[in-house]
Amino acid sequence: MDREAVVELWQEVEGLRLHGWQAGPTKAGPKPAPVVFLLHGGGVDSAELSWCDTLPALAASHRVYAFDWPGYDQSQAAPGVSSLDLYSRLLVGLMDGLGVVQASLVGISMGGGAALLFALTHPKRVERLVLVGSYGLQRKAPWHFLSYCFVKWPALTRWSYAWARKRRSRTAWSLQTILKRPGSITERLVDQVSAAMRQPDVGLAFQSWQRHELQKSGLRTVLVDRVGELQMPVMIVHGGADSLVPLAAAREAKAINPAIRLEIMDGCGHWTQRDWPDEFNRLVRDFLGS
Template sequence: MREGTMTIIEDTWVKIEGLNIHLYMAGDEGETVVLLHGGGTDSAWLSWQPAILALSTRFRVIAPDLPGYGKSDTPRIQYTLQYYIDFLKRLLDQLGIERATLAGVSMGGGISIGFTLANPQRVHRLVPVDSYGIQRQYPGGLWGYYLVRLDWLNRFSWWLLARSRALTRASLQQIFHDPNALSETLVNEVYEEIRRPEAGLAFRSFQRHEVLRNGVRTNYLDRLNEIRAETLFIHGENDRLVPLACAREAHDRMPGSRLEVIPSCGHWPQREKPEEFNRILLEFLGAAKS
């Protein structure tokens, strides 16, 4: 159990199809908001700690460690986007949640969009944050493709990160716009996560499935107009991994959606600009129709 200011965050577990799944739960009033973290070495706590505290005074908040991440089990399977979409459905079923608001960052955003398209009746509001699934190209171009496809090179890069806090810090600076916003505490938390024995296994599998020589496997742009849930895109102005132009196009293709751009911010706005991010999210959830 973790304690925040006036908030107790429950550190708990559920078992889903034989897997031990770790999640954080906070708040017991209002609608349910499910927070989905990204890929790489991310976890529910790394991505969503400030947001859990901010949201839990008005909402029931659930933030799972997805399979292969954080404290959850890491089965030896193919970690595809569809796997995570199906997992989210099983999680909501297990928790008895018929309908929820979904907020997801990066890979978690792609999961939330895909889940909404597959299960429209179960999503109240949708908040993709610097989301995967709205871009045509993978970051890094041809170099990024070979880094993923040459498994030994991909594994070696993870091996290096796990042995160098300085390299871990440098990698985080690529997703932050302002290096001064990157606290030593956060660097330590990420470095601890990346030193897990199975760190990177799930994300490498996800990359192998998603990254193609000429782009990415999953691109939801042509289907966004099917979504009827109230939707807010939140995006860092200076995101190097998913450029702002991707979010602008997604917003343009989705009538009735909103786009909030956080200035001087990279790919991880809920950690780089937590106060501004939480204000935007709370305003949307408070103003959206119930």
């Protein structure tokens, strides 16, 4: 990120010390600048890893915040189970602590699920909602039973992280699951992900969330049937080649609520904002400014 434009900050919510970044003006003329929160996903993700190209791009017109969820990057880990309910509560606390009454939310994957739950629970606090390869829209995980078995074996999960981080080439290879556009797996990105994978306790918070969400017969949190309740402007951004959250889930949400704007990024995988950052940022800027 452009360190001259982005400021590091800390907030305490529910006894947890959360690390984040902020950028952009506090005022837009005589009025407060519109606010947007960027919510990262799971795995080894973080606010900086997901949003390093998006946060500065939105800061010209918005006050932008991006925080690490508990147990990710520099944020304190939460005791007990990691869940979307926890993340939704923490977002309330972050907004209250920062004096933000209403904000737009942009959430990727697990962060999209948190954004969607928050928008359904606190609709008056959400100006606009952007769901990116969002959790909460699908009813089952791809290869659901195998995924269920995998997350129930912590030793196997730990081994997979250890295997991927042992060699830089393995880290780059693992990114092919979520990045599909030619040239998107850059040296810079591999460096960033490699550094994230070397952090102590990496992946533990995500594993807790996975064990909570993946049930034998399906996913615990399925919110797609409720998208018709959303009254604020909503945009779904989805990679056309997303193998983690199938495009069919986004299409179902659009069918349930035709007012949703669906943008399909052709040739992109699950991590669209790192797969094609310029186009992703253009779509989000256009939507937030419309």
